[in-house]
Amino acid sequence: MKKTLFDKVWDAHVVETITNGPQILYIDKHLIHEVTSPQAFNELKQRQIPIFRPQQIVATADHNTPTVNQHLPIKDELSRNQLEQLSKNCAENNITLYQLGHQYNGIVHVMAPELGITQPGMTMVCGDSHTSTHGAFGAIAFGIGTSQVAQVFASQCLLLKKPKSLRVTVDGQLKKGVLPKDVILYIISKLGTNSGTGYFCEYAGEVFETMSMEGRMTVCNMSIEMGARGGMIAPDQTTFDYLQGREFAPKGKAFENKVSYWKTLPTDSGATFDKEYRFDAEDIEPMVTYGTNPGMGIKISETIPIETTSSDKKSLDYMNFEAGESLIGKPINYVFIGSCTNSRIEDFRVAAEFIKGKQKAQNVTAWLVPGSRQVEAQIQDEGLQQIFEDAGFELRQPGCSACLAMNEDKIPNGEYCVSTSNRNFEGRQGPGSRTILASPLVAAATAIEGKIIDIRKQLN
Numbered sequence: 001m002k003k004t005l006f007d008k009v010w011d012a013h014v015v016e017t018i019t020n021g022p023q024i025l026y027i028d029k030h031l032i033h034e035v036t037s038p039q040a041f042n043e044l045k046q047r048q049i050p051i052f053r054p055q056q057i058v059a060t061a062d063h064n065t066p067t068v069n070q071h072l073p074i075k076d077e078l079s080r081n082q083l084e085q086l087s088k089n090c091a092e093n094n095i096t097l098y099q100l101g102h103q104y105n106g107i108v109h110v111m112a113p114e115l116g117i118t119q120p121g122m123t124m125v126c127g128d129s130h131t132s133t134h135g136a137f138g139a140i141a142f143g144i145g146t147s148q149v150a151q152v153f154a155s156q157c158l159l160l161k162k163p164k165s166l167r168v169t170v171d172g173q174l175k176k177g178v179l180p181k182d183v184i185l186y187i188i189s190k191l192g193t194n195s196g197t198g199y200f201c202e203y204a205g206e207v208f209e210t211m212s213m214e215g216r217m218t219v220c221n222m223s224i225e226m227g228a229r230g231g232m233i234a235p236d237q238t239t240f241d242y243l244q245g246r247e248f249a250p251k252g253k254a255f256e257n258k259v260s261y262w263k264t265l266p267t268d269s270g271a272t273f274d275k276e277y278r279f280d281a282e283d284i285e286p287m288v289t290y291g292t293n294p295g296m297g298i299k300i301s302e303t304i305p306i307e308t309t310s311s312d313k314k315s316l317d318y319m320n321f322e323a324g325e326s327l328i329g330k331p332i333n334y335v336f337i338g339s340c341t342n343s344r345i346e347d348f349r350v351a352a353e354f355i356k357g358k359q360k361a362q363n364v365t366a367w368l369v370p371g372s373r374q375v376e377a378q379i380q381d382e383g384l385q386q387i388f389e390d391a392g393f394e395l396r397q398p399g400c401s402a403c404l405a406m407n408e409d410k411i412p413n414g415e416y417c418v419s420t421s422n423r424n425f426e427g428r429q430g431p432g433s434r435t436i437l438a439s440p441l442v443a444a445a446t447a448i449e450g451k452i453i454d455i456r457k458q459l460n
Helices: 005-012 038-046 077-092 108-114 129-137 146-155 180-191 213-226 237-243 252-262 310-319 345-355 373-381 384-390 440-449 455-459
Strands: 014-017 023-026 029-032 057-060 096-098 123-126 140-143 157-160 164-171 199-204 230-232 275-280 287-289 297-299 334-337 365-368 416-419 434-437
Touching: 005 014, 005 140, 005 199, 005 230, 029 108, 029 146, 038 077, 038 146, 057 108, 077 096, 108 123, 108 129, 108 213, 108 373, 123 129, 129 140, 129 213, 129 230, 140 230, 146 157, 164 180, 180 213, 180 275, 180 287, 180 297, 199 213, 213 230, 213 237, 213 345, 237 252, 334 345, 334 440, 345 373, 345 384, 345 440, 373 384, 416 440, 440 455
Parallel strands: 029 057, 029 123, 057 096, 123 140, 164 199, 164 275, 199 230, 334 365, 334 416, 416 434
Antiparallel strands: 014 023, 023 157, 287 297, 287 434
16 A cells, blocks of 8 residues: 555554554654643643653753853843743753753754754654644644643654645746745635644655755744644655764664655655645745735735735734735834744755845844753854844743734834745734734845845846
């Protein structure tokens, strides 16, 4: 029987199938952070259930962490308490924790791949919706709720109904100035935010085959924004090259053996999916969002759609935009390059290449927040920090930062922020803030110009 990548990984992890019901799925790696784990730890403590396999769990502090003066005591009481609780819970249960200040600390979906913790053919979960990021390696990775976090703590398994399969194929070559972020924003704008509900999505075609691992992670990260349970890309030589030599990746003969297995994972020719979509790379341009969900996106050259629903009207009112309006020339006061979507070294290289020798517009506050301590070190080692600082950008310390404003990095009420994060919901980046999602290149150009521009004209 011909199998998809998703089928192969899922079926290899089924412990038991309940007759006419869900399946018990074994979980290889459980990632945790300070926000969604305390309640689960408490539940197990109250029920006197031990953590079943602590060696399969990796913890990091990321959501509530400040991005300045991380060496000082945390001022915010809630944040401080959550991080202290995480440290206490991990120490009591013998769980590896990369706390604030540790060389491996960072956003959970950035540090796990760069350390080689994330590998093809795995099942991975975290109490965080953007766990789908790890699917870029050909892993089944998805977010879970707090009660499921407790379930994995207790059994290293989950009781689940197998999702349906979806494939999105993009063939052809991307135009200059079009980044992986534009590809996924384009797909979501075409399919909608509920098109993937009930499905696990595989991305296929030339565009993804030629994409870097960083780019693939950006795409899989935002699978959630089209409603999918997760996203996957088949492992290939790009994947193997990325993993080789990383801290927790297999070494020597063990790595060779793993690669032999990983090569069997891609979808069999002739395997069928429950749903398929196809796009042409030629049709994709740099993208920007204009509303309050990630599906409300347009090409940089387009205007906001005229035909609007009452929901769209509410979004436009919140954003203070009008149907038929172009976003080119729109003044912007805040720019944020960071989040688990776009805070890897490749994102900062792209930004630095554009920024080099230029000056940030005076009206713009520009925050650059690396996704991990290792990315921060790379920025410094490659001389990018100097480029950013010379141009007037503020390079901060690693964390989730202004993606969801759980720390002090908030966009003021009524202000626009061109952001490389994944969600543009009302108030996501701070009460009353207005978020425009874009690629690191569009964000960098906006910071330099003080307004949204058609980046392609600068690149020509």
